[in-house]
Amino acid sequence: MSDESHIRHRHKAEGRDLSYPPLPEALVVGVYDNHTHLEISDGDDPLDYREQLDRASSVGVRGVVQVGNDVETSRWSADMAAIEPRMLAAVAVHPNDAPDYAARGELDDALQIIAELAGRPRVRAVGETGLDFFRTDESGRDAQFRSFEAHIEIAKENDLALQIHDRDAHDDVIRTLRRVGAPERTVFHCFSGDAELAQLCADNGWYMSFAGNVTFKNAGQLREALEVAPRALLLVETDAPFLTPMPYRGRPNAPYLIPHTLRAMAEHLRTDVSMLAAQISSNTELVYGRWDSEPVASPPTTPIGSVA
Incomplete structure (x- = not known):
C-alpha cells in the first residue's frame, strides 16, 4: 500500500470527512504558500497538482514552495518546479527519514543527490530538514544531527534558504x-514553539512560517508566538495535505485554503488582511526570490508522473 493510500485508508477508518472544503473568498492582495506537499494525494477525490494550483490562483495564492521529504519526492519537486511557473522547489531528506537511510547505509548517497538537486533551476530552498524527537527515538538521533548539519552546508554552499x-x-x-x-x-x-522561541528567532533574524494549526482552539501558545514575531519575519503555509485550518480541521488541506489561515492571523494581530498579505508576500520573495525570475522549461512530451 502506498503512503497516500495508507493515509486515505487510515482516515476512512477514523471516520474523517475526506471531501475537499469549498473555495474561500478570494484575497484582495495575494500571498504565497511557503510549504506544501502536492505530491501527496489525499481526499475522496484527490486533486492533480495542476488543479490544486488552479484553485489556489483563483483565490489569490500567487505561488507555492513544493517541498521534498526524501530523494524521490525531492527529485519530483525539482522536476515539477522546472516546468510549472507557480511552483518553486525545496529538496531534502526529512529528519524522520534520515535514520532509515543511515540504517541501510544510504544516507551519504542520499545527501549527495540532494546536493546535486540543490543546484537545479527553480530549486530555492533546502528542506525540510531539522530535528524531530517526537517520532525518532535516541537510536536515530545521531543520523538526524548528521543529516541536519549536511543540509545546512548544502544551503550555504548554494546560497539557498x-x-x-x-x-x-x-x-x-x-x-x-x-x-x-x-x-x-x-x-x-x-x-x-512558544513566545520565547519566537523571540529567539526574531533576535537571530530567522523567519517563522505559521500553518493552519494557528487557527485551532487549543493553539494559544502559537498565537502568543505570533504576537511576538516581527511582521518582517512572518510567512504563511499550508503543509498540505495536513493541518487544515478551521473551520475545516480534519479535512484535506490544499494551498487554496491559505486565505483562512491568513485571515485568522490578521484577526488575531488586529491588522488589515491586505496589509498583512502584502507584508508576507514581500517577506516570501525576500526569502526565495521572485517566482518569475527564472524561466520555466517546456513540459516533456511524456508527463511527469506523481510520486507513488
Missing part, C-alpha cells in the same frame, strides 16, 4: 544552528 522541521527539539535545533552557523535565510516551517 533553509526550511527547518523542528518537533520537540527546539533547544537542539537552536544549538545546532548557532554551532555550525545558520544560512542567511532560515525559516522555521510550521512554527511550533
